[in-house]
Amino acid sequence: MNEIYFNADAGYLEGIVRGYRDGLITAPQYLNLTQCETMDDLKLQLATTDYASFLQNEPSPMSTSTLSARCTDALVAEFQYLQQNAAEPISKFLDYITYGYMIDNVVLLITGTLHERDTHDLLEKCHPLGFFDTMPALCVATTVQDLYSTVLVDSPLAGYFRECLSAEDLNELNIEIIRNTLHKAYLEDFYAYCQNLGEPTASIMADIIRLEADRRTVNITINSFGTELSKDDRAKLYPRLGNMYPEAQTRLARVDDMDQVKAILEQYGEYKAMLLGVSLNSTSGSSGGNELSLEDRFFSKEVQLNKDSFEQQFHYGVFYSWLRLKEQEIRNIVWIAECISQQQKDKINNYTSIY
C-alpha cells in the first residue's frame, strides 16, 4: 500500500534521483577514459558527463586532487538539491545519510586540533555533506568531555557519543576507537530507523546496511592485527548487525591472522564467492596484475546491492544507493586519473564498473 501515498512527498525527488542515476558513467565510457594519455584528454572525455560544468573552469595542468575535489563538488551539489527540495519524512532520511560524513568530519577536526593544525585548513578538508552549524567550534575543545558538553550535545550526533564518554584522553589509538564506536552507534541507529519506515524501504536498506556492517567488521579485524587493541575492545567495536552477528563476530574477535579470517568468511555463501583468488596480504590497489583486494571486492558487492535497489520504485533506498554509486564512480575516476598521471597503466583496469 506504500505506492498510493509515497509520491505525495517523495515522487519528484525519486524522479530526480533516477535521473542522476541515468547519468552515471557506463562501461564503454570507462574504457574511453582508460585510453586517455594525459589529464587533459581525461578532462575532455569527462566533458560529456555530468561533471562537465564543474571541470570546465579548471586551468590546464589539473592534478588528481583537484579532479577529486571538483567531482565531489558535483556530488555535493546534486545531493544538496535533493535536501533543499525535501520535506518530512524524506528530509529525515537524507539527514541520516549525512550523519556518517559528520562523524568523519568531527574525528578529522579533533585529530587536526591535537596536532595543532590551522583551523581554516581543517575546515577546508571537511566533507561538505557532513557540515553542521556548530562544527567550527570543535577546534577549541581539548578533552572529549569538553567537546561533548560544549559543542556536540546540540548536534545530531549527540546520541552516538554516549558510548564514547569513557575515553580519557585523545591519543592516536583512541581517536580511531572513537571513530569506530561512533560509526557503530550510527549504523545501529540508522538500521532501527529504516525498519520503522515500512516496506519496501526496510528490507532494501536492511540488506545494504548489513553488508556495510559486515564490511566494517572485517576491516576492523584486519586493521587491528599487530596493534595494541585488546580482543575485548575489538569485539566492542563491531556493529551489532549483519550476517556475521553474533556468531562470526565472536570468532573474528579472537583471530590473529588473515588465514583464520578467510576461513570464517568462507562459511557465508555470499562472501565465499568474493574470496576466490583474493590475495591475502594486500589492502587496496592490489598486488600482481589485475586482482582486486578484499576491500575492492566488498565494494563490488555493495555496487551490486545498490544497483538492485533501483529495480523497485516507491522506496527511500534509491537515495542512499545513488549516493554510494556516485562515490564509487568518483573513486573509479580518481583511480584512473592517478594511473594516467603516474603513467602506470598496468593496473588501470582495477576499477569496479557500475553499468
Add this chain to the structure above:
Amino acid sequence: MGAVYSYSYSSYARNLLGATIASLAVWAGLYLLLTGRGERFNVGGYLLRISPYMWALYGISFCIGLSVVGAAWGIFIAGSSILGGAVRTPRIATKNLISIIFCEVVAIYGVIMAIVFSAKIQAVNSSSGFSRSDYYTGFSLFWGGLAVGLSNLICGLAVGITGSNAAVADAHDQQLFVKILVIEIFGSVIGLFGLIVGLLVTGKAEDFAGVI
C-alpha cells in the same frame, strides 16, 4: 488480570470511549430484549422511512465524489514522477501526458454517470407519497452510483501507479514506454466496467413520480 495497559493519554481515551459505547449498546440491547420490546429494533422499517431522494442523492454524490478522488490521486502519483523524470530527460514530458489523460477520463466517467442519474430526479406531487417504483429508483441509484464511484477510485489509483512506473522507465529507456502503456490500458478498463455496471443497474429505474 484484565487491566488495559495504556501507553499514552490518547490511547487511554480511545479505549475508554470504546468501552463506554460498547457497554451502552449492550445495555440498550438487553433492555429491549428482556422487557419484551424487541420489535422496536426494526431495521427494515427504519430503511423504509428514509426518503428515496436521500438514497438517490447519496448515490449521485458518491458517483462523482469518489470518481474525482480517484482521478486526482492518480494524477498526483503519475504527475510527480513525470515532473521528476523530466528534469533530466525532457522528452518524456509530452508522451507521458497519456497517463494523466487516462486518469482524467475516470473523472469524466463519474461526471457522465452523475448527469445520467440526476436526470431521473423529479419532483413528487402525489398526496399518497412515494410509489414502489420510486423506492426502486432510489435504491438502484444509490448502489449504481457507489459501484461507479468505487471502481473509478480504484481505477484512478491503478492508472496513476502504472503511469508513474511508465514515466520512470521511459526516462531510463525509451523502448519501455509502449510496453508499460499496454498494462496501463488494462488498468483503465476497470473504470469502464464500473460505468457499464452502473448503467445496467439503473437502466430499469424510472423517474421519480410518486403514487399516481
